[in-house]
Amino acid sequence: MLRMSTDDNLFLETIPRKKTWQERWKAPVISILIITLLGVIIMNGWRSSTPEGLSFEGPMRRITDIEFLYDLTYRYRGETQHDQQIFETKLQMIEEASSFIVLDFFLFNDEYNREESFPDLTRQLTDALLSKRKDHPDMPIILITDEINEFYGAYTAPHLDKLRHNDVDVVITDLDQIGNSNPLYTGIWRTFFHRLDPSGPGVFPNPFSPDSPRVTLNAYLRLLNFKANHRKVLITDKSALITSANPHDASAYHSNIGIKLSGPIIADLLVSEKSVALFSGFEFPDLHHPSMALDSTEVQAQVLTEGRIRQRLLEMIQHAEKDEVLWIGQFYMGERQTVKALKNAADRGVEIRLILDSNRDAFGMRKIGIPNRPVATELMNHSSDKITVRWYDTRGEQYHSKLAVRSGEDQIEVIAGSANFTSRNISDKNLETNLRVIAPTDHDFSKDVLNYFHRIWENQDGHYTLDYSAFGNSRFPKRLLYRFQEWSGFSTF
Template sequence: MKKRYLFFIIIGALILIPLIVAGVRYFIPVPDNVAYESEEYQTDHAEFLYDLTYTENENTTQEQEIFEEIYKVIDEAEEFLVLDMFLFNDDYNHETLEFPELSQSLTDKLTAKKEENPELEIVFISDGINTFYGTYTPPHIQALMDAGIEVVFTDLSKLRDSNPLYSGFYRSYFQWFGNSEDQWLKNALRPAGPEVNIRSYLELLNFKANHRKLIINEKNGLVTSANPHDASAHHSNIAVQFSGDILHDLLESERAIVNFSGGNTRMFSDFSDKLQDQADTPEGQYAVKLITEERIKDNILKMVDQAKAKETLNVGLFYLSDRDIIKAFKEALDRGVELNIILDINQDAFGNEKNGVPNRPVADELMKHNNPPNIRWYKSSGEQYHAKFITLETEESLIFNGGSANFTRRNLDNYNLETNMMVTAPRDSDFAQEVTAYYERLWTNEGAEYTLDYEEEAEASLIKTIMYRVQEFTGLSTF
């Protein structure tokens, strides 16, 4: 009997310890300068960019602006470059699919720039997923290092745990094994690529990420939803390019990652000193603000809550699942706000078929509301509608909030690292007209079929609704 009690005590302790760890970690604050919100700056420098993939006369057409502009930022750099990119690899099923070599193209641009100007400091911040969490170093990343470019992999252990049911066990028992370069298990991200090991998968299951996507030099910054990932090259994305004093804040938000990841932050003081004086004035037509992590959600909710009857909210999203935002949408609809939403169907992922979660059950829920929104699906042909933004159109202005953050718990509740830009623009300004023309084009299928009526892909599934609600609440998902 004593042995039996001892056995149950040990088992109970082994289960209790991870639960305590998970509970404690829930209340751990984020690192300094994470969940960052800058002051609002007045400027005349803000530009909206986008990539589109669509079918026209049975032919697939791509309109690419974002990486062309990123390459221009690289070409124009004279003092420094800082990039923070989530997916930076060529991982996909090479046996069945072919994509543009986007990751190698960016690598070639950066290494050529460094060779041209050896004194130029370049910092590339990224996520451990690109090395399958330390299992191997891909050739393109090794090329950056060999060229003298500072590569910083984000220390994901310093972030809050979005999948606490698992991460409590991981922190208690698994993290002490560290990383390994052993290769003996099939690579789920790249079946034809390097093999990995059990420690890699144990870290992967934390579902944590530095999900930011941005570039900055001494003159300009660009925040986007686009990744330099080969299999993402055809995705439809958005970006905002800007200049001015807000670049100091963007640098400060990136310095925070380098700091808690053990990198060299001294150079960031030099970078800040090298920022060119900009022509920001109190009379600038655009009000711009940098927001990261939970501050993105705070500002989304503020936008939705301030929307009045007959004003319009336009939304374009890869993922919509956050319960607070869904609640705010319903309340706005009840106030007489017009809500238009373009959603990815959540059916394609680099050659693999997805089940439509979370967007289809969320769309079904919203359409069953007493005052339903207008919803259209982006018509994809294997690629994704990867945009992440919301706008509020009032009589006088357009308020834009967009960047790397999906509208999900993981992206907006201080788990992932995210960067968005807010721009408040007069309705007759170039920025406002660029954004509204883009949205109107997709919504009305001007010139091609970009979007589908809601009914064409509508799905009412109790199983998928339960799956989505459980995954969103617990973090047992990748969205």
Template sequence: MKTLLTKMKSYKVLIPLILLLIVGGTIVYHTTKSLPEGLSYEGGVYQTDHVRFLYDLTYKDSDGNVRKEQQIFQRVLEAVEEAEEFIVLDMFLFNNYVNEDKNYPKITETLTETLIDMKEEKDVQIHVITDPVNLTYGSHATGHLQEMRDHGIEVIFTNLEPLRDSNPLYSGVWRVFLQWFGQAGEGWLPNPMASTAPDVTLRSYLELLNVKANHRKVLVTDQTAIVASANPHDESGFHSNIALETDGNVIADLLETEQAVADFSGGSKFPEMEKKADRGSMNVQALTEGKIHQHVVGELNDSQPGDKVWIGMFYLADRKVIDAIGKAAERGAEVRIILDPNKNAFGNKKSGLPNVPVAAELVRMGNDNIEVKWYNTGEEQYHSKIIYFDRGEERMVIGGSANFTRRNLDDLNLETNLKVWGPSDAESMQEVDFYFKRIWTNEDGEFTLSYNENEDKLTAAKYIVYWIQKLLRLTTF
């Protein structure tokens, strides 16, 4: 009898220990495994005279009226119609789900119809890549994407499994105990994306908590390429965003980065662009995933006294970027940062994380060369992801889909940015310079608020939660 009791006690210790080892091993493997070929990409440096800066801005004018200046998807639609041979579109959010009808622009429907028209009328080869969030991870079909498939357009849902886990403590438990139940079944829970979206299963919620994504926003055709921070998603239609457009040999590199996603997601072979001799006053380079991080930190580290650094960002939380900002300011570079206050997301109130504690930290550095302002958002977001270096005779921009967070910069999410640099008198550089100075000085509108106007949102509890989330990696940013 004593032997039996002893064995039972030993099993009570041994079984949890084995499970703990399995979960721990799963965490280690899925946070360190090799990336699929073609990710974390650094393209060649090419010359061109064709670079265009695009933006969307929602703001109040001097009379308090809400104004909307929208360039990005107007140009995307034009670029789609100008294509002659192929279109490759990679977009994170591609749906028309909304919480409340507020006369959002019909971006999803209009883009879908334009792509179908191009397929039927010009027989252009079209490939659309998107994230499984638009299916709420298998809970339901999605109308517009299926409509494109019905008209012969290839729609590829990114296979997130090969990507590294960004929420390791949760993902380890999910992988060992929960993923085996699958995703199929009748949805019965409200959709986290929007009230008008189809109901979802509990299993989809459980997969959602892994927080993995193809977060890219890229259009590539045989004529041009646009890399943006904006999604073709109706409820995102009033967000403030940025985009960079260019042409030439960088198109071939961007195609290569998209082919890499198609290859591990069951997609077909895309067209290839032959690189030709190039020339021009502007330099352009494609960057994805961790290479964005390297270039952003590298350029901050190269910033010297007299340089001006402008940052417009939805989420700023990456430790290396924050430290590099502080050191650049210590060396004498002037850093001006415009942040979203992180107070709302699609009708849901947010706590101000991560930007409120990060802004407080930057201000506490006590360096007069760092100044922070809040974008004066209403129910929309300041969703831009851009850094701009003014170095006198040369200026540089790095912009696209990547927030400055670990999830977006540390080879976790799929991201694409363009790096563009050239003479300060280039039209595109002048446009970026005007964009930042206009919203910083509130020229013809109430774009930004001083740091102090949002400072009271930071509490000790929020600061503690922020650091616990960062430490345990239990964040959505």
């Protein structure tokens, strides 16, 4: 019988074992699957989606009836004061409407932490619409709003249900149709969680209000896409209001701005709202308002939505001349092209005055000053001679205005509405509506706009704003975090 020596065994052990076909293909297959999965996530996250009718720019329209409105919360002789015009104007417009009412508001709910009490704006607006429906059973009344008001499909809101049951058309914006402002997360969400139902019995606390329904994990996952129909528009057959103010209880004391106007521009606003309704599954009716004979007027206005806001804003800044002033009042300021344009304008000798929220309060929660404090630091470091920043001195509420003005000797140009000057708001991601207005400096509208800025800049008849030094220079880690969040979209601004 043959026997193997120890040397023979060692020789056999050195002969490599032939791999099976499963072993040979395992690594390439896994690599292909990982690459494919990453490709799907990237495709789902970074795919561009701009439904027809968005990023809208209407023609310049001549305007005879235009009014600048504002809400201001401030201190006078140690007491908090509220000068408010916008919400009462909304109620008045609804009462005066005779043919149709179209509303599009981001926040329309009464949910907050209950540690404070606020005016019941949601109930008042709901009651006004129900009263109008009772008096005018056949009048088209359409409310377009954001998914946030029913926590992204987790439940149905009582006030919205009440409107639905009384034949008011409630359109919840289909946010899946608009661009991805948080693309990395949205890519993962679309790949793995998109088809999960956000409704049903919730087990997680509602972050907006302790007495609101508990919510599902799927609703939270949907929230983290950070998408929004952020518009704030009211349109009737008589007039239209474009504003930064939500009919939201906890927002009642925010400082906001609005522009009310009438004329053929109403038709442009209806076109912009029809697009949202259609991609959200609602057949928008043909709404007609009486044509108005316009007298000779030098005031002109146009409707801007989404990315068109940035285009016209940049042009306004770029065309500003040495002897002009750029006024900006903003809740959030951070879009990089806008920041660069302001630096270039300062280099040309343009005087730039910014009134910014300090980003320290958000519905009872403390914030860390992003994005406004890092942006203010960057701008002031670039040119403290031509750029000046003042902080609105908020006390729990927000300086929620969204307004830019180019003030020259003969005319002013105004861009105002719902849009913060951040990438999410003016880069075809959120839905936004602004107005661009050009008016002579001696027109009442122009005087009201400039008086508004001077009042809060100079603390006339009250205390509104603080010097830039009140919050000082923003440190490098905070500036780095702002740049990352603005670039990635992983933020709430």
